[in-house]
Amino acid sequence: LNTKKQAPTVNSNCCSFEDYKLTTEWLLNQTSHRPKVAVICGSGLGLLANAVNNRQSFRYEDIPNFPVSTIPGHEGCLVFGTIKDQCCVFMQGRVHLYEGYSLCKVTFPVRIFKLLGVETLVVTNASGGICQDYKVGDIMVIKDHINLPGFAGQHPLCGPNDERFGVRFPCMSDAYSKDLRRLALDISSEMGCSDFVREGVYCMVSGPNFETIAEARMLQVLGCDAVGMSTVPEVTVAKHCGIRVFGLSLITNKVSLDYSREEMVNHEDVLLTGKMRAEFLQKLVATLIIRCNHQEQ
Ligand SMILES: O=P(O)(O)O[C@H]1O[C@H](CO)[C@@H](O)[C@H]1O
Numbered sequence: 284l285n286t287k288k289q290a291p292t293v294n295s296n297c298c299s300f301e302d303y304k305l306t307t308e309w310l311l312n313q314t315s316h317r318p319k320v321a322v323i324c325g326s327g328l329g330l331l332a333n334a335v336n337n338r339q340s341f342r343y344e345d346i347p348n349f350p351v352s353t354i355p356g357h358e359g360c361l362v363f364g365t366i367k368d369q370c371c372v373f374m375q376g377r378v379h380l381y382e383g384y385s386l387c388k389v390t391f392p393v394r395i396f397k398l399l400g401v402e403t404l405v406v407t408n409a410s411g412g413i414c415q416d417y418k419v420g421d422i423m424v425i426k427d428h429i430n431l432p433g434f435a436g437q438h439p440l441c442g443p444n445d446e447r448f449g450v451r452f453p454c455m456s457d458a459y460s461k462d463l464r465r466l467a468l469d470i471s472s473e474m475g476c477s478d479f480v481r482e483g484v485y486c487m488v489s490g491p492n493f494e495t496i497a498e499a500r501m502l503q504v505l506g507c508d509a510v511g512m513s514t515v516p517e518v519t520v521a522k523h524c525g526i527r528v529f530g531l532s533l534i535t536n537k538v539s540l541d542y543s544r545e546e547m548v549n550h551e552d553v554l555l556t557g558k559m560r561a562e563f564l565q566k567l568v569a570t571l572i573i574r575c576n577h578q579e580q
């Protein structure tokens with residue numbers, strides 16, 4: 284009888300530790316920047332990276348093993364630089380499950396950030412507002428999330444666990460740093476913008492279609508304030524490897540919960556709302572980066 288434990292063949296991680304190491308070493312050889320903060324820019328939010336000085340930028344297709352964005356509004360550039368004395372790296376654009384990438388590939392950059400020495404991850408996204416109080420252009424500080432694809436086994440940590448990154452069963456009840464959430468709300472209030480900055484629960488669906496009305500109503504009952512097609516895998520992998528996480532979701536459209544509503548959502552409008560709020564978001568993220576204390580976890 285063969286008692287040796289067999290590695291599962293389904294849901295196995297598609298990236299080996301050597302893949303992560305190769306990409307990290309390639310980047311370390313190309314740049315002298317050593318970022319402590321990483322920012323993932325959501326749909327139409329690539330302008331956030333304009334806050335950096337001493338900029339050095341790489342196209343995703345030129346970085347070994349890096350996944351390449353295929354969606355408009357996701358430029359596909361990894362931008363290193365400084366904001367005041369803080370060294371940071373910005374992903375101008377992410378990749379999504381619906382583009383055909385495995386969740387291992389979707390979250391590949393997060394583990395690269397870990398190996399580069401990043402301690403804090405700022406995730407941003409565009410989302411549809413489910414909470415009836417939310418308006419287009421509101422910014423939701425992410426308090427918590429619902430991993431809907433995860434419930435069905437589409438989870439970035441399925442497969443053999445690599446203990447070099449984290450434990451088999453990571454705790455997720457404190458996924459979003461309380462300190463950074465409080466700091467973001469303080470900064471918004473100092474900027475006089477509290478009226479459009481909220482705090483709520485983000486739900487990931489796989490997409491690529493926007494919600495039916497029945498689905499939207501179900502998400503509302505589940506306690507979701509906003510819905511999108513990203514972020515949760517990156518946050519999960521970051522939390523798994525001990526990176527502190529902060530998340531911002533820009534409400535780019537209201538999700539229809541009512542059959543009489545005739546307004547239709549589309550990606551172009553999502554990108555337009557991103558442009559409208561880019562300046563505020565850039566200031567909020569830059570101030571947060573300057574003021575966050577890397578020692579806290
Ligand atoms: O989550 P980000 O990448 O911001 O993009 C959001 O916007 C796109 C739909 O317009 C979807 O990809 C959705 O997830």
Ligand SMILES: Nc1nc2[nH]cnc2c(=O)[nH]1
Binds near residue numbers: 409510536
């Ligand atoms: N699933 C989903 N993703 C979005 N991204 C931006 N708006 C939306 C939305 O209404 N639904």
